[in-house]
Amino acid sequence: MIKVVVACGGGIFTTSVVTDRLEEIMRKNKIRHTITPHKITEIPSITGEDLIVVTGKTSATNDEGIPVMIGISLFTGVGEEEFTEEFLAKVKEIEEQKGQNG
Amino acid sequence: METLKLIMDTFGSSVLVPIIVFILSLILKVKPKTAFKGAVQMGVGLVAFNLILGALMTSLGGQVSAMVQNTAINMPGIDVGWAAGAVIVYSNTIGMFYLVLGLGVNLVLFLVKWTDTFQPTDIWNYYQFVFWAAIVQYLTGNFGLAIACAVFLNLVVLLLADLVGPAFQEHYGYEGVTSTCFCAINAAPFAILMKWIGKKIHADKIQLDPDKLKEKLGFWGEPMAMGLIIGIAIALIANWKELGTLATWATIITVGLTTGAIMALYPAVAGFFVRGLTPISTTMQMRVRRGEIKRQNFFISIDPAVYFGESANLAAGLILIPIMLGISIIEPGNKMLPLADLAAMPFMVESITAVMRGNIFGTVVTGAIWYTIGQAMNSTILTIFSQAAAAGGYKATGASLISSWSLGVVPWGWLGYKAFSSGWLWICVAVAVYLVVYFLFRKNKVKWQIAAGCSEEFMNEKILKVNVTETAAE
Numbered sequence: 001m002i003k004v005v006v007a008c009g010g011g012i013f014t015t016s017v018v019t020d021r022l023e024e025i026m027r028k029n030k031i032r033h034t035i036t037p038h039k040i041t042e043i044p045s046i047t048g049e050d051l052i053v054v055t056g057k058t059s060a061t062n063d064e065g066i067p068v069m070i071g072i073s074l075f076t077g078v079g080e081e082e083f084t085e086e087f088l089a090k091v092k093e094i095e096e097q098k099g100q101n102g
Numbered sequence: 103m104e105t106l107k108l109i110m111d112t113f114g115s116s117v118l119v120p121i122i123v124f125i126l127s128l129i130l131k132v133k134p135k136t137a138f139k140g141a142v143q144m145g146v147g148l149v150a151f152n153l154i155l156g157a158l159m160t161s162l163g164g165q166v167s168a169m170v171q172n173t174a175i176n177m178p179g180i181d182v183g184w185a186a187g188a189v190i191v192y193s194n195t196i197g198m199f200y201l202v203l204g205l206g207v208n209l210v211l212f213l214v215k216w217t218d219t220f221q222p223t224d225i226w227n228y229y230q231f232v233f234w235a236a237i238v239q240y241l242t243g244n245f246g247l248a249i250a251c252a253v254f255l256n257l258v259v260l261l262l263a264d265l266v267g268p269a270f271q272e273h274y275g276y277e278g279v280t281s282t283c284f285c286a287i288n289a290a291p292f293a294i295l296m297k298w299i300g301k302k303i304h305a306d307k308i309q310l311d312p313d314k315l316k317e318k319l320g321f322w323g324e325p326m327a328m329g330l331i332i333g334i335a336i337a338l339i340a341n342w343k344e345l346g347t348l349a350t351w352a353t354i355i356t357v358g359l360t361t362g363a364i365m366a367l368y369p370a371v372a373g374f375f376v377r378g379l380t381p382i383s384t385t386m387q388m389r390v391r392r393g394e395i396k397r398q399n400f401f402i403s404i405d406p407a408v409y410f411g412e413s414a415n416l417a418a419g420l421i422l423i424p425i426m427l428g429i430s431i432i433e434p435g436n437k438m439l440p441l442a443d444l445a446a447m448p449f450m451v452e453s454i455t456a457v458m459r460g461n462i463f464g465t466v467v468t469g470a471i472w473y474t475i476g477q478a479m480n481s482t483i484l485t486i487f488s489q490a491a492a493a494g495g496y497k498a499t500g501a502s503l504i505s506s507w508s509l510g511v512v513p514w515g516w517l518g519y520k521a522f523s524s525g526w527l528w529i530c531v532a533v534a535v536y537l538v539v540y541f542l543f544r545k546n547k548v549k550w551q552i553a554a555g556c557s558e559e560f561m562n563e564k565i566l567k568v569n570v571t572e573t574a575a576e
Binding site: 008009012013016017041054056057076077 | 185226274275276279313316324325369370372373376377380383384387388391402404405406407408409410411412413416420445448449
């Protein structure tokens, strides 16, 4: 189970688009997941999640060290394939880590 | 016409809006399954909005009403936020109608090269200017006039989008984009003026560090905490004569918690609502990217949320939150305390940040002055917009009024509504001014875009050179 956060400015429009795309990608690859919407301003204080995908460029980092990925390409469609590969690699990495710890 | 009205009244907006959006989606070649899913979620979002606004109105609405009656503070306006503003606009006949008409207008204006901006990808943000057209409709009762006002403001929005496009691309670092979100781009001309003044008095030398500021001001970006505090503050003032009883304190804390809860739930509810329009936006985007539109050098309009988190912009927006809250309390004649839209402040300064090239001090000063003017204008439209809201099914309680702060404090929108509700002479003046500015802009496009914050290097390399190589390749 992988817990993903999608964050944008208002937590609404771009979040909806990116959430739908991520759901599609993860379903295709049979990854069990949850997706929660958040705001960019909340990124530092998010806890208990595995991966944060932001819909715009930001320099924000998470206090707990949860990795932050820039998912703008899922919104605009430019560089979508590269992002999908990167995203799946990251998910795999996180799942392996979890496997070791658990 | 009679049957149409009967159908509209019987079914109501939570049924009709999704149906219109579904049909529109199919026409624009969205996959039927995706379109249907989106439309259903949109309907669910509308119903959920009814519930959540109802809760806000009974708890906070009553308190604001009591505050106005019991004290000398005359601030009946409840800021229900831009998302609720959008729901209200799209629940009105004009909002539904403009989804269809606006798309056509946008496509025609783009194809005849009146504008460089491809707006249909930003269909969700039509409500930003249709808001003003809804006010024209309720003031004059003239649907045609309201539609004319919407088209006029759409032209203004496109002019602004063309103006700020290159600066947005350079500052925010996305190629080929712009924004057609009225509240995000409306301050650009004023920012150009302020930048010029700043240079004259050497105020442009003042630099602030965005990352440090963001850490210190992070709290202001948290809607739940803001809702809690403002809810408690309003209830305290409303009940100040009865602070001796335990029941009063229970009310005060409950109102605070309810307001906080609503702020926290907003994004989730609004997330449902927008899902009706996201398929249209993404399908249009895909078709543009696939090269279905054969045109060199154009800007695709994308949602302003992608610019929101840029360091300087976020920092400037967060600093402005307490500043605008303070101004709204002391500004004479102001009738609305910003609430749900406080967290949207970074959206409001996006064009200023781009014009100022990330100078936070300049952005904050410009934003504070511009929206103080906007607040004065906003105070004059609350009563009439509340009527539009009531017609869409969202009624305010008692002496309270509802509107969205970020939609109402846009001075160009206010001027547009004023012109279109003050007779033919003023409409002609507005159109004439627009045409003069438009043709001046077209003639000096590059110069104006550089004044709006784009550097000469970026203009030559990314905006103009793209043109040269593409022509050469053909």
